[in-house]
Amino acid sequence: MPIHRLVAQVIEKPWGRTDIPSHVSANDGRRIGEVWFSSEQRIDLPLLVKYIFTSDNLSVQVHPNDEQAQQHGMAGGKSECWYVLDAAPDARLGIGMCQAVTSEQLRAAALDGSIETLMEWKPVKPGSFYYIPAGTVHAIGGGVALVEIQQNNNVTYRLYDYGRPRELHLDQAVAVSVAEPYSLPDRIIALTAEERLIGSAAPFTLDIVQGQAQTSQQIKGEMSWFIPLAGTGILNGESWRPGECWLIEGEATIEILEQMSALIAQPMSPIVQQIDVPSLPRKAVRG
Numbered sequence: 001m002p003i004h005r006l007v008a009q010v011i012e013k014p015w016g017r018t019d020i021p022s023h024v025s026a027n028d029g030r031r032i033g034e035v036w037f038s039s040e041q042r043i044d045l046p047l048l049v050k051y052i053f054t055s056d057n058l059s060v061q062v063h064p065n066d067e068q069a070q071q072h073g074m075a076g077g078k079s080e081c082w083y084v085l086d087a088a089p090d091a092r093l094g095i096g097m098c099q100a101v102t103s104e105q106l107r108a109a110a111l112d113g114s115i116e117t118l119m120e121w122k123p124v125k126p127g128s129f130y131y132i133p134a135g136t137v138h139a140i141g142g143g144v145a146l147v148e149i150q151q152n153n154n155v156t157y158r159l160y161d162y163g164r165p166r167e168l169h170l171d172q173a174v175a176v177s178v179a180e181p182y183s184l185p186d187r188i189i190a191l192t193a194e195e196r197l198i199g200s201a202a203p204f205t206l207d208i209v210q211g212q213a214q215t216s217q218q219i220k221g222e223m224s225w226f227i228p229l230a231g232t233g234i235l236n237g238e239s240w241r242p243g244e245c246w247l248i249e250g251e252a253t254i255e256i257l258e259q260m261s262a263l264i265a266q267p268m269s270p271i272v273q274q275i276d277v278p279s280l281p282r283k284a285v286r287g
């Protein structure tokens with residue numbers, strides 16, 4: 001079955017860093033904020049994997065859900081999740097509001113900057129994991145390196161940008177914001193864990209998996225994103241290593257030469273997405 005080593009595309013950002021790890025991308029003095037993994041052959045992929053490296057806060061922002069995005073002629077919305085790889089001692093992620101606020105209060109707070117103080121800022125460390133459903137007001141803070149898995153729709157509405165001269169999208173953002181406290185638990189998932197990180201609540205599943213040296217694992221499912229975080233090995237005859245992201249269409253065998261830790265994401269089938277019943281069998285199952 002086809003496997004694709006996805007192409008790493010470096011994106012400069014005002015909040016990016018000049019010291020991103022060399023196994024992800026070479027440093028050439030640019031302020032790199034994101035590394036996107038995309039396919040040269042397939043532009044219509046349902047998921048997008050990014051590494052995000054921050055030295056400063058990202059914008060306070062929100063994404064529409066599928067229905068809202070489609071009403072405006074876009075293919076779909078954007079829910080995302082973050083697995084923190086590295087974090088400065090004071091690193092924080094802004095996720096949801098401390099208390100529910102009205103649309104008018106949200107708009108006024110975005111305009112005068114007090115939105116920063118109305119948001120809940122969660123201290124994070126390596127292993128922190130958050131699923132950010134569309135509608136959640138959020139801002140990744142400075143001093144963080146994380147892997148983001150998101151629906152592949154580039155639709156971000158900025159509410160506030162700390163005075164940086166970038167475009168804001170206040171009307172659209174206020175219209176889709178669920179300006180309430182975040183209701184999911186704070187989770188810390190060790191790199192050595194074997195655990196489902198997201199299941200039926202999201203448009204995709206995400207697992208963290210381990211593999212011992214000199215063993216192999218079968219991947220099954222229509223499409224899987226293989227994101228190695230540690231180890232080395234061979235995937236259907238091609239070498240894999242951390243810092244890469246692979247798209248596997250169908251079945252593949254991951255051979256493990258050095259102890260593996262990896263994330264594996266799979267899009268949910270459309271039926272499961274629509275009715276969102278946890279007991280339904282997943283269409284894509286990792287072998």
Ligand SMILES: O=P(O)(O)OC[C@H]1O[C@@H](O)[C@@H](O)[C@@H](O)[C@@H]1O
Nearest residue numbers: 013058059061080140148156158
């Ligand atoms: O608007 P800025 O600050 O550049 O941030 C944009 C970035 O925000 C993050 O929260 C994620 O949603 C990324 O996928 C997105 O690219």
